[in-house]
Amino acid sequence: MRCWIARRAPSVPASIERVSLSEFDLIDRYFRSCGASRADVRVGVGDDAAILECPAGAELVAAVDSLVDGVHFPHGSPPASIGHRALAVNLSDLAAMGARPAWALLALTLPAAEESWLAEFTAGFAALARAHDVALVGGDTTCGPLCVTVQVLGHVPRSSALLRSGGRAGDVVFVSGTPGDASAGLAIEQGRLPGAGEAAAYLRERFLYPAPRLALGECLRRHASACIDVSDGLLADAGKMARASGCGVEIAYEEVPVSQELARAVGAERARELALTGGDDYELCFSVRPPQVARLLSELPPERWGYTRIGMLREGPGADVVRDGAVMSFSHSGYDHFPTST
């Protein structure tokens, strides 16, 4: 892609042009060997497009997500965290389908090519990519406001993917991990919560370096009726899964798991509220048919796999949180990038 402004616009300050590497050097140095090496990559970074071999009997699974500076992460975030998160949020989408990731493409828009920033960014990206055997097979770098878009491609055995729409009323609903931690970590990053102590360090880590639940997602193909990844808040995303399944969801307030660190940082009440509405968790919320629950608990022991029963799908629309027999009201039941004016 041609990026004409840097050459043609007289308004571009000279300092923007005084960077230390050409684009081709950048790509060579940082992106060519970023991530895992895979035998199924026939042509990777460096040609007009990548050429990849799909395994027989599998379906291709594709997801894309963008991270925008000051929107999805605070301005000045550690570059390694930005690289990690840009890949993690996409891997989390594949986890929610029960898919195994294979390849990633990276479109990186950045104001200037600073070597130290790029080195840290790619280190964060590459560490997570290698941990999950993901090869970076293509990319695009352009000048502009900092924005990172990653596309991840992976596979599931034919007709075995987990969908949001497979649930039905009566199915038991679970969530992995301890949602809410990341939103507290973000608040610490932004100075809205005190940042000292071990609990704060743990919570920051949970925002900066989320762990996509890929192994759990693959195992859930044999157990779950529906699945979604929790990115916009547990209540909102459980509600989306329920709606896609043509029903509603009821979550038991007292059952929502909360980490000790979160409770210590914000108190038990606020912790559970953040667990329900916080977002940035990248955990999995999934439903299981009642007769399958015993097999789930036996084959994937919750204490080892780290998931918790939190409620059930029910007839009728909506997503409710029930406490002591009464439905609670939340100010933010979900998140909407472009809220409707009222």
Add this chain to the structure above:
Amino acid sequence: MRCWIARRAPSVPASIERVSLSEFDLIDRYFRSCGASRADVRVGVGDDAAILECPAGAELVAAVDSLVDGVHFPHGSPPASIGHRALAVNLSDLAAMGARPAWALLALTLPAAEESWLAEFTAGFAALARAHDVALVGGDTTCGPLCVTVQVLGHVPRSSALLRSGGRAGDVVFVSGTPGDASAGLAIEQGRLPGAGEAAAYLRERFLYPAPRLALGECLRRHASACIDVSDGLLADAGKMARASGCGVEIAYEEVPVSQELARAVGAERARELALTGGDDYELCFSVRPPQVARLLSELPPERWGYTRIGMLREGPGADVVRDGAVMSFSHSGYDHFPTST
């Protein structure tokens, strides 16, 4: 993906929040049925990821490119052109591999959700998608500076893709279409060239709505030794193809094709310079082994397919333009997004 700033940042002006549609309505209304319908899309827009069926015997081809407001197109460009170009530049990458496109994913970052803008943007995207039987299977919309990233996925029969690296010294080099038109069209869009008259209308159209050479790319699998799409300027991209092939390239100045409209708008000399260095063309530059040239010309008649012989690959590095036996010097032999300071 969670986009926390719109809800949490007190500095966001109220006007940004006063938009008319929620994100989910937006996705439903504009993206769910954008582009072609394809039987190989098992799950499209609306779940965590798309599920796609790859044809047997084919390799997957994947490309990604971003368009940034004020960088890849002038601020205030027609939304239909932005939608068209965001897809076209990626389809052009697939054309250069000899691949047939099938699916696209769209990551759209925009400052506010204006219905009229979105309607025009998706109309431009969808018209080109349908023309090439491309289904939009996934996407992501977030708030932020206007930036459009598209990933295109397609197929080639196993081991038949065109690469940049397949050329060798002696191969004859061709280019499709009339490069340079788009750079003049951009100059008109920016008010740097007069915009009146039929020639100007043609040149603007060439910038705003480039035609990816997909049919030619597929046919070239049987003829070309190497191929690249011309996005950064013919001389620069021919040079990249030559370098990837381990050789250099010599282009005959007088053979470089120039449209009548471009010659009329800027004069014959400047026209040929733009054809060599202008960029944004999305034509194909390709090489053919000398013994194969006769078959190429007979099976794909140049007057019907619109391509021109412009030079040859040669031993040694570099990309030269030769006129009357002398090597010419160009101020911009290529474009570099992040130029090295000198």
